[in-house]
Structure formats: C-alpha cells, structure tokens
Amino acid sequence: MNATTVVAIDGPAGSGKSSVSRAAARALGFSYQDTGAAYRALAWTALDREVDTENPAELVALLADFPYSIGIHPDDYFVRVGAVDVTEAIREPRVTAVVSAVARVPEVRSFLVELFRSVIRSTDRPGIIVEGRDITTVVAPDANARILLTATEEARMARRSAELSTESAAKTAQQLSSRDAQDSKVVDFMNAADGVVTIDSTELDFDQTVQAVVDLVRTSD
Numbered sequence: 001m002n003a004t005t006v007v008a009i010d011g012p013a014g015s016g017k018s019s020v021s022r023a024a025a026r027a028l029g030f031s032y033q034d035t036g037a038a039y040r041a042l043a044w045t046a047l048d049r050e051v052d053t054e055n056p057a058e059l060v061a062l063l064a065d066f067p068y069s070i071g072i073h074p075d076d077y078f079v080r081v082g083a084v085d086v087t088e089a090i091r092e093p094r095v096t097a098v099v100s101a102v103a104r105v106p107e108v109r110s111f112l113v114e115l116f117r118s119v120i121r122s123t124d125r126p127g128i129i130v131e132g133r134d135i136t137t138v139v140a141p142d143a144n145a146r147i148l149l150t151a152t153e154e155a156r157m158a159r160r161s162a163e164l165s166t167e168s169a170a171k172t173a174q175q176l177s178s179r180d181a182q183d184s185k186v187v188d189f190m191n192a193a194d195g196v197v198t199i200d201s202t203e204l205d206f207d208q209t210v211q212a213v214v215d216l217v218r219t220s221d
C-alpha cells in the first residue's frame, strides 16, 4: 500500500484522460501528472534541435540533456524544457505528428518511466492521478486505483472536432486514429489488464465521467 494514493489512468487519444484526470484531481485534492507531456516535450526538443525523429540513436542522445519539468498541481499546469515554457508548443500539430516515433524507442520509454516515478514521489498532496498509455501496466502497476478510460472512436472524434473549426475536423479525426494505431504497437491501452477497471464515457457527459473516477478512487482506498 502506498503512503500516497496513486491513481493510474490509461486510454486512447481523445478519451478524456487529461481533462478528466485534472478535474478529478481537483475534486480529490490530489496532484495530477500528464505523462504524454514528457513524450511531447522530447519530440519538441528533437524538432528544436533539428534531430531526425526517425533516428532512435539521435533521440536517445537527447536524453543526456533534457531539462524537463512539469507542474503537477491541477491549478498550476505547465511544461518546461529548461527555461522555455512549452505548454502550448507541445500541442502543435508538428509535434503531435512525430510524438509516436519518439515514444516507440525503448530507451526513451525506460528513461521517462523513471522520471514519471520520481514525479509521483515528489508530490506533497495526499494523492496523485497519473494518466497516459502504460500507467496501469508499467509505470504504476501497484497503484491504489487503476482505470482504463475509454469511449468509442466516434465519440472521441466528435469531442475533438468540437474543439476545432469544421475545416480541420476531418484531418484531426484521421490523425487521432492513426496515432492510436501507431501507439498500440508499443503498449496495449485498448484492453484493460487484470485488475484494471474500465470506465466507458461514451454515454456519460464530462461531469459524470469525473464523478465516476472520483467515486472509484474513494471506494478503492
């Protein structure tokens, strides 16, 4: 049993991992760690330093000088590489387009898994919600609560499209699907591992989904 309550949440792109985890952390008085941000920040660093993102050796070399930091208070979220605030930049399509290539390199994954565990240990709150693709299985398999947050691809695309102009909606839907296909070759986040509870938000609104997570955490302790 952890002294700090650890909640692990995995799921495909657009399933609501970041937004739901953040709101649930706020409701519970917990910290919140977005692990996709680290893969994105490394992809941003590769682009910034003009490194070939298809070359694993060049990506691994970046890890020797990767001064990454993230805000884990749900009301003070930021992502930095050194002194550069990359919170917005890591969401740009050029970063999203190459992040899966960065995330499939085994040395990158093992380096970041250790980083995620050190961030979990650093929290000064009673618990932390950690979301990503391999949190329930690799990063924190002994978490107090382990959740697979899903929704049909149709629902996820509709939610993403609602954030965008009509013009780019179709392209974004296609990118979401192709990113899931690439990421699924590296980690299985479509099927719940043993002991992992599935929350399917297809028929739930945002607040109901947050409540489902909060209820599960409260009954897991």
Ligand SMILES: Nc1ncnc2c1ncn2[C@@H]1O[C@H](COP(=O)(O)OP(=O)(O)OP(=O)(O)O)[C@@H](O)[C@H]1O
Binding pocket: 011, 012, 013, 014, 015, 016, 017, 018, 019, 020, 036, 159, 160, 163, 201, 204, 205, 206, 207, 209
């Ligand atoms: N149950 C829900 N009902 C309606 N909208 C939702 C629900 N859950 C999440 N959303 C919305 O869906 C969109 C995608 O959510 P979010 O960015 O949190 O997904 P994600 O899983 O973190 O995606 P990615 O892995 O691509 O970063 C957001 O606009 C969010 O507000």
Ligand SMILES: Nc1ccn([C@@H]2O[C@H](COP(=O)(O)O)[C@@H](O)[C@H]2O)c(=O)n1
Binding pocket: 013, 035, 036, 037, 039, 040, 099, 100, 101, 103, 131, 132, 133, 134, 135, 179, 183
């Ligand atoms: N635990 C994780 C988290 C993320 N990834 C990779 O990072 C990409 C971006 O993640 P978002 O959650 O910000 O969309 C994602 O597409 C994966 O390639 C990962 O491998 N493991």
